[in-house]
Amino acid sequence: MRFEVLSREGRARRGRLHLTHGTVETPTFMPVGTAATVKGLTPQELREANTQILLANTYHLWLRPGRDVIAQAGGLHAFMAWDGPILTDSGGFQVFSLRERRRLDDDGVTFASHIDGGEHRFTPESVIAFEESLGVDIAMVLDVCVRLPADADELARAVTLTTAWARRAAAARSREETAVFGIVQGGVDRSLRERSAGDLVRIGFDGYAIGGLSVGETREEMSEVTRFCAELLPDERPRYLMGVGTVLDALHAVEAGIDMFDCVYPTRCGRNGRAMTRSGEFHIKNAAYRRDFEPVDPSCTCFVCRTFTRAYLAHLFHAGEMLGPRLLSYHNVFLMNALLEDARRAIDRGGWTAFASGIRDA
């Protein structure tokens, strides 16, 4: 893995990430393909919508279809027929949100599958081995996630264990082609964030993620912690903000010096009939759209906006037709990718501040 910063404006930066399965222009949005599929979309469509890199979920793939099936298929890329870069999360976030169904100890975490109740165990080593076996471009280390608000002791323990696990994950690496990123924890506590970032940087990773956000804190807290953490991370390494995916949060992230982020938001909204645009979101099932023959987003150039009307999409959602979620997911992903493409161009040209405030004020 190699990362270069090509240009800057304020803290915002425009870079290039060279990965095993291709080059990613940053800052970039990563659509989420939880179970080896971005819900409703083909790999071809993801490409066509200018997706550069996907995220897939270790927790889900571990349980189903499992390591053996994917290995037999020739790895995750072959299994899902996506030949571009893939990043896998570590499953930490999912396992810790199981709450009553998991048991944490210093060595790892034991949990009951949400599918069949079967017992499984993640350790820093088993997770890295799994991610490497998938053949992904970027593997995240197993971290300890805490739901906010949390008391200071719990947060501090989570940071300590996250560091210890990160050290073990780094030692367990066995595959050059898979880059490994550490994950900064610490909630909204600055001194804990500082300690976590310092610990991880001392261990040394290919890139660093800011985790433990979008878990109950306010938007202002998230924004502030992101900005604070980004400053703590080495300038020459990519910075990844986990779980962010609205238009405004994307602008905040880029402004804070973030290079990558992911979220189910655009596809989840798409499935639920929520259309994203640069000037706001709207629900396609609102009565107003039944007879609205404009594209979903008149300023969008995606296949859906070039082909169909709001009235048609409204009809599909009213009729419960699966084409509706599919088309709106496509548009929302395209929109996020196009937003980031324009953001990169703006940073290149020194027009980032004007670009971002133009969208914020829209």
Added chain:
Amino acid sequence: MRFEVLSREGRARRGRLHLTHGTVETPTFMPVGTAATVKGLTPQELREANTQILLANTYHLWLRPGRDVIAQAGGLHAFMAWDGPILTDSGGFQVFSLRERRRLDDDGVTFASHIDGGEHRFTPESVIAFEESLGVDIAMVLDVCVRLPADADELARAVTLTTAWARRAAAARSREETAVFGIVQGGVDRSLRERSAGDLVRIGFDGYAIGGLSVGETREEMSEVTRFCAELLPDERPRYLMGVGTVLDALHAVEAGIDMFDCVYPTRCGRNGRAMTRSGEFHIKNAAYRRDFEPVDPSCTCFVCRTFTRAYLAHLFHAGEMLGPRLLSYHNVFLMNALLEDARRAIDRGGWTAFASGIRDA
């Protein structure tokens, strides 16, 4: 509308149907786009899968989104972004299957919407006017459908009323660009079928459908009635068998001299995980396919079979991912279209009998 028979082998015939929105090579399969969408597929994909003509359902479109919305959109083609030929059924089949929720009189049928219980009324005239307002290429007349087995009196009354309504529908036509087809009824009673066909031919339609099948009779009965009815219909007009869509039923139909047929079967199977091939069907969720890295149908050249494996589709269905239904629907529609394309080629070359028995014996 113009129809030409280009070649024949036995009763099987290979023809060409010139419609307002394009030319259809026959015999042809028509995928069903009930609510102005073939479930899960875009118009572009339908084209790519070699679909020539779609069927849409009058009953569903009448209730939702309704005549005004489609008219404002510029007609059904513009509304759903499909620029090829469209045939609409008359809604007769759907209304008569409501049973407790409809009231038949000589003039028409009053029914309660399955969506909101609202009262609606179909007459032969209102249905033709609706279909013409959609701007479709072929409109079916409103017919009286009977669930089989039915007693002789009920069947005879249905035939009498179907003829009377067909006469009124023919008189109500006002639009050159929309061809109108009559529908032969009469259950499995040969003399009733004879009377129905004779009545309709005397009225004179652009084409003739065989209705009232696939409603509870045995496959042998269906096959026999199809063959019998096809013989009663004028050679120079297209013959349409309603509600047929398996590989073997398609062969029977072509063999009987049918030119067009439609069914939800390929897309419904696709949504339910049932894969169609020329040598039989299988359920993708069966344990055997979890580690099967062959294409769904190794002899198929469709996008899905060229791109994905059975193991991946099995995974999508096990995980409840909407990409699964979508991909398998695509394959099944492609398969039916390819089957008919090969059937046309076989008839052209005088190889139909060998072609059909080759598939039957597979």
